[in-house]
Amino acid sequence: MKSPKRPLSPHLQIYKPQLTSVLSITHRGTGVFLSLGTLALTCWLISLVMGEEVFNSFHQQMTTWYGKLFLAGFIFSLFYHLVNGVRHLFWDAGLGLDISTTYKSGYLTMFLSIVLTMVTLFLGKVI
């Protein structure tokens, strides 16, 4: 039986974004981006086997503006997914599910992932 085409919930055209929903979709977004980023990790590992020249040219790519942009995005995604993932694990244990705690942990997630990203980019001499 064919079902008629109905709009999917949530109805994004009339949906007002809130901190909670934006953080939620960002968790998915970063997850998908990290999955794609593992392809770059794989290229890096393969360049090790291919020899010094290939490895150096790969590292050279990582010092260009798009290389740095990718690295910054990858490291941010990793920290965001990590911190928000811990937030999810607390929820799974039944902790911090009320509205006010959810908002507080949401702001904490944003703060921590940005600070940790900055520190890592600084230590890795990306910026």
Place this chain on the structure above:
Amino acid sequence: MSIKLLTPIRILISSSEPVRHWWAQRLTAVALIPLSLWFIYSLTTMLTANYDTVVLWLSNLKNSLLMLFFILILYYHALLGLQVVIEDYVESVRQRKALLLFVKIIISLTLLCNLLVILFIYMEF
């Protein structure tokens, strides 16, 4: 205490597919907390290191074992997550199955490449 700790493992063995998926996603997530912190820490030093340093680093038994655990759990976690995203957003069952198969093939090939590199670097250097 010990029974409580073993509960997830028991559930992983005996439950239905959705329940296993849920627990597997959480257990891999917990394992990835220390492993990804180690990975980011390594990344900060390896990004500026030269070829010999990186090869020496990865040929160290401790590092190659950590890298091995990291990528095995990482790709499993990625597959579980991508599966949920595909199931949520792809309406047609046929397309869903096709896309999931495609993701599984890509992840298997990538994982294989990663494993071979780790093994090769460990054996050669």
